[in-house]
Amino acid sequence: MSETKNAVLKYDGKEYQLPVKIGSEGEIGIVTKKLRPETGLITYDPGYGSTGSCSSAITFINGEKGILRYRGYPIEQLAENSSFVEVMYLLLYGELPKPQEMKDFEYNISRHTILHEDMKKFFEGFPPNAHPMTVLSTMVAAMAAYYPKTDYAEDRKNNIIRLLAKVPTIAAFSYKKSIGHPFIYPDNSLDYVSNFLKMMFAIPSEEYTVNPVVKKSLEKLLILHADHEQNASASTVRMVGSTEANLFHSISAGIHALSGPLHGAANQKVIEMLEKIQKDGGDYEKYMKMAKDKSSGFRLMGFGHRVYKNFDPRAVILKKSADDVLKALQVEDPLLDIAKNLEAIALEDDYFVQRKLYPNVDFYSGIIYRALGIPTNMFTVMFALGRLPGWVSQWKEINDDPEFRIHRPRQIYTGYNERQYVPLDQRS
Ligand SMILES: CC(C)(COP(=O)(O)OP(=O)(O)OC[C@H]1O[C@@H](n2cnc3c(N)ncnc32)[C@H](O)[C@@H]1OP(=O)(O)O)[C@@H](O)C(=O)NCCC(=O)NCCS
Numbered sequence: 528m529s530e531t532k533n534a535v536l537k538y539d540g541k542e543y544q545l546p547v548k549i550g551s552e553g554e555i556g557i558v559t560k561k562l563r564p565e566t567g568l569i570t571y572d573p574g575y576g577s578t579g580s581c582s583s584a585i586t587f588i589n590g591e592k593g594i595l596r597y598r599g600y601p602i603e604q605l606a607e608n609s610s611f612v613e614v615m616y617l618l619l620y621g622e623l624p625k626p627q628e629m630k631d632f633e634y635n636i637s638r639h640t641i642l643h644e645d646m647k648k649f650f651e652g653f654p655p656n657a658h659p660m661t662v663l664s665t666m667v668a669a670m671a672a673y674y675p676k677t678d679y680a681e682d683r684k685n686n687i688i689r690l691l692a693k694v695p696t697i698a699a700f701s702y703k704k705s706i707g708h709p710f711i712y713p714d715n716s717l718d719y720v721s722n723f724l725k726m727m728f729a730i731p732s733e734e735y736t737v738n739p740v741v742k743k744s745l746e747k748l749l750i751l752h753a754d755h756e757q758n759a760s761a762s763t764v765r766m767v768g769s770t771e772a773n774l775f776h777s778i779s780a781g782i783h784a785l786s787g788p789l790h791g792a793a794n795q796k797v798i799e800m801l802e803k804i805q806k807d808g809g810d811y812e813k814y815m816k817m818a819k820d821k822s823s824g825f826r827l828m829g830f831g832h833r834v835y836k837n838f839d840p841r842a843v844i845l846k847k848s849a850d851d852v853l854k855a856l857q858v859e860d861p862l863l864d865i866a867k868n869l870e871a872i873a874l875e876d877d878y879f880v881q882r883k884l885y886p887n888v889d890f891y892s893g894i895i896y897r898a899l900g901i902p903t904n905m906f907t908v909m910f911a912l913g914r915l916p917g918w919v920s921q922w923k924e925i926n927d928d929p930e931f932r933i934h935r936p937r938q939i940y941t942g943y944n945e946r947q948y949v950p951l952d953q954r955s
Pocket of ligand 1: 790793818819828830832833834882884887888889
């Protein structure tokens with residue numbers, strides 16, 4: 528990375544030199560760190576579409592070309608060849624693990640999967656219909672009470688392992704609680720994804736064997752969700768982390784950010800939308816018209832992306848995966864046909880073409896989760912489980928950053944100018 532060129536800002540008869548930062552893939556950022564002290568001006572970019580909040584070596588996205596790489600490795604190669612745990616290691620430590628490193632990492636995670644027994648009582652306090660995302664974020668925040676030591680690199684390392692190990696347990700327990708089934712304790716002889724499946728789907732009265740198609744498909748889904756640079760939840764994790772808040776609080780904040788329908792909850796919303804269309808006689812053309820009519824308040828969920836303006840490489844992988852998984856599991860899902868029909872018209876439609884709106888990762892992921900037997904209200908939890916190593920890596924990066932500063936944006940104030948207080952009995 529270099530800062531060789533300058534940009535020039537002319538304002539009010541004066542000229543200012545602003546240094547430029549060039550990333551390893553050639554993106555250029557005008558460095559405005561000293562803009563306010565030197566000029567009194569600030570930048571104004573609601574929604575941060577043109578703002579770089581940090582430099583990061585974790586994930587590279589080129590939205591115009593549909594490129595997504597973790598630590599330089601193309602998402603297509605990782606989805607095809609890697610495991611979720613290997614991708615976790617890659618994101619966290621920057622390199623693919625060597626065989627012994629992989630063994631140690633897997634072993635460490637498997638030693639921390641059990642929750643403190645007292646934490647189990649929290650699940651009893653939630654109403655039965657509590658959304659599993661609410662349960663997940665609460666339980667992750669509560670981990671800070673059980674693992675409060677954050678003083679040394681060793682504490683930090685241990686807490687990262689604890690978090691990665693316990694989130695699948697929390698997620699599966701929240702599901703079991705919602706359906707009134709007994710909790711299934713972790714089985715440390717299983718790999719990460721198989722253990723999660725067992726905790727989700729086993730019951731004490733029956734033997735459970737992991738279906739390899741389900742496992743492979745879930746590995747792929749989790750890998751595809753593992754990081755996505757400075758999206759709303761990762762930026763939230765960094766924002767909270769910048770206050771030196773501990774790991775658990777920072778990640779819990781990220782889970783809250785993910786719960787919104789414009790972010791992680793879009794996968795649940797896609798299925799609800801497809802079900803609605805199906806109940807309405809499958810008239811997808813009617814819904815396409817509604818999506819184009821702003822007064823309808825209806826958006827085509829799973830379409831559009833702030834960064835991808837050509838195609839979302841994750842959606843391409845998942846579209847194929849949806850076909851393969853449904854076939855292998857012999858599941859017929861009419862929602863897949865509705866989804867494909869919607870996509871086909873949208874790709875030809877002027878409204879969508881002009882605005883560069885394409886299916887995103889959430890468009891097909893829900894259909895695969897359904898086929899795997901994962902209930903709709905758990906979809907966003909699955910997204911959180913996948914995104915966990917990304918959030919932790921972003922949190923770790925900000926904590927190791929020599930330019931570390933609390934995040935504190937400015938604003939353009941548009942409210943009242945100074946006015947005088949009026950006592951209550953004198954207000955009309
Ligand atoms: C993802 C999303 C939040 C990106 O938002 P954004 O970058 O701020 O884009 P905007 O909301 O400014 O949208 C740009 C234009 O496309 C339209 N648009 C965007 N997504 C749309 C959708 N899913 N259906 C219909 N119109 C859409 C907007 O109305 C806007 O039209 P306009 O220029 O005429 O006003 C947005 O596309 C969306 O709401 N998608 C549905 C939710 C979703 O799938 N989220 C998961 C993201 S991984």
